Amino acid sequence: MIKHLMIALSLTVLTGLSHVQMVMPATTTNQTNLLTKKLVLAQSSSNQTPKASLIPHAKAKLGGISLSMTEAQVRKILGKPKSVKNENSVAVGKLRYLQYPDISVGLVEDGDNSNKFSVYRFSTRSGKYVTPGGIRVGDNRAKVIKAYGQVSPQQESRKSYLSYQIDLKDIPAAFIFEIEGGRVTEISCIEQLT
Numbered sequence: 001m002i003k004h005l006m007i008a009l010s011l012t013v014l015t016g017l018s019h020v021q022m023v024m025p026a027t028t029t030n031q032t033n034l035l036t037k038k039l040v041l042a043q044s045s046s047n048q049t050p051k052a053s054l055i056p057h058a059k060a061k062l063g064g065i066s067l068s069m070t071e072a073q074v075r076k077i078l079g080k081p082k083s084v085k086n087e088n089s090v091a092v093g094k095l096r097y098l099q100y101p102d103i104s105v106g107l108v109e110d111g112d113n114s115n116k117f118s119v120y121r122f123s124t125r126s127g128k129y130v131t132p133g134g135i136r137v138g139d140n141r142a143k144v145i146k147a148y149g150q151v152s153p154q155q156e157s158r159k160s161y162l163s164y165q166i167d168l169k170d171i172p173a174a175f176i177f178e179i180e181g182g183r184v185t186e187i188s189c190i191e192q193l194t
Helices: 001-021 026-048 071-078 141-146
Strands: 054-056 084-089 094-100 104-109 117-125 153-158 158-169 173-180 183-191
Touching: 054 153, 071 094, 071 117, 084 153, 141 173, 141 183, 158 183
Parallel strands: 054 158
Antiparallel strands: 084 094, 094 104, 104 117, 117 183, 153 158, 158 173, 173 183
16 A cells, blocks of 8 residues: 555656646756655655654754744744745645745645645755754764664665655655765655645
């Protein structure tokens, strides 16, 4: 069943993002595609070590930002974004991207409430933001494992990913640490859009 869910997730997310790819600037498109890929990696690694990879929603924050947070809450914490991009996705409806100098936040319009958006992804390559586990970009791999638990890393070229599924009531979501040279180079979080 999990294998079928992963296949459905991959197709749903990739289909939903195909429109975004054509319209969004390359940097946002690349971030979205990479985060989608990382979500699939997280799900495959959680099949290997399900208990170790499942973390509470409260531990999957970055600088106070978390999934399902409203746009108003994000702006209260981070202030006015450097840029705002609005797009329509055939699969999920309206998407909004808030770009700050050192963190990117993706939001999706709430199905029941027009013009009200909530966070479905965020990522940073800056050491400015810290997780509830005390991890920031630049920290070593061992510190991540101590804070979040041992998982089977997914290797891709020179990078590896420590991916943790988030306990979000049947919504596939992952908190992901990109590791290169033994150090965290990016922290990201994404939930499946349905």
